[in-house]
């Protein structure tokens with residue numbers, strides 16, 4: 001869980017396991033120190049080692065909750081649990097990433113987001129919101145209804161696909177933040193209903209079936225994807241690789257203006273093939289996977305697929321580039 005409302009030092013060091021019912025546990029909580037400080041700065045070594053240590057006590061707990069500091073970037077952490085190469089050989093067989101929860105401070109959240117929009121690059125609060133699957137707008141008792149609404153609208157513009165819950169003292173029904181399966185089956189995507197606000201409707205492009213939410217530093221783009229032939233599916237995947245990898249320093253060295261400007265932090269998609277197959281896309285930063293939806297997960301066949309990109313520089317050019325790729 002992230003809370004960007006504070007300005008805490010990035011050197012927080014604990015993984016906190018709650019295991020009150022475990023008779024073998026020494027206490028109701030255990031803290032595993034990460035030798036190298038912040039989890040996201042020590043992903044490959046200390047992070048994985050700490051989780052491996054935890055898994056020696058497999059069965060003593062049901063969930064692992066990682067609480068990062070206010071300045072952490074959740075993207076690399078999410079990738080570590082999801083598709084890390086070393087990790088996938090070992091622990092990913094035993095545990096899976098459920099979702100990323102972000103706590104936004106209702107008193108300072110708006111100001112923090114405004115400041116982060118005005119900096120070069122993508123400020124941490126925006127990264128945290130962009131990568132979240134559920135958002136708590138906490139300290140709702142301390143601000144006016146108007147301020148809550150304005151903050152919610154700012155959040156929706158950054159990430160239209162994460163539900164936002166207003167909370168006091170972060171009290172929330174655990175069903176909203178646990179077992180959310182944000183990275184699992186397509187069930188989630190079938191039922192995803194994106195937030196629409198009056199102020200966003202003018203950005204909606206019905207002709208191209210696209211919805212575009214633009215805020216200075218970060219934006220999201222939602223596209224309806226028609227049923228795809230096998231060729232189009234291959235073209236779509238190639239296009240996705242292009243947009244996810246073009247900014248990577250290990251990529252093909254492309255140095256065009258658009259390469260520098262576009263940065264995808266999170267992508268999700270559900271694609272339908274003309275043969276009736278369903279495929280799900282999940283991506284964090286430059287990592288992605290496209291998996292076939294198992295029959296048991298399918299709840300009715302949707303008429304069209306959808307693609308959601310959250311990141312920087314996602315303007316009309318990106319949408320047109322995708323349409324062009326599918327038309328080839």
Ligand SMILES: Nc1nc2c(ncn2[C@@H]2O[C@H](COP(=O)(O)OP(=O)(O)OP(=O)(O)O)[C@@H](O)[C@H]2O)c(=O)[nH]1
Nearest residue numbers: 003005006008070138139140141142167168169170
């Ligand atoms: N009125 C009100 N106070 C709250 C709420 N949530 C937390 N607080 C109080 O705000 C104070 C600061 O709490 P946080 O903002 O969570 O600060 P913190 O515990 O340092 O946060 P982290 O370092 O991010 O874990 C504490 O006294 C909390 O009891 C809330 O919803 N309403």
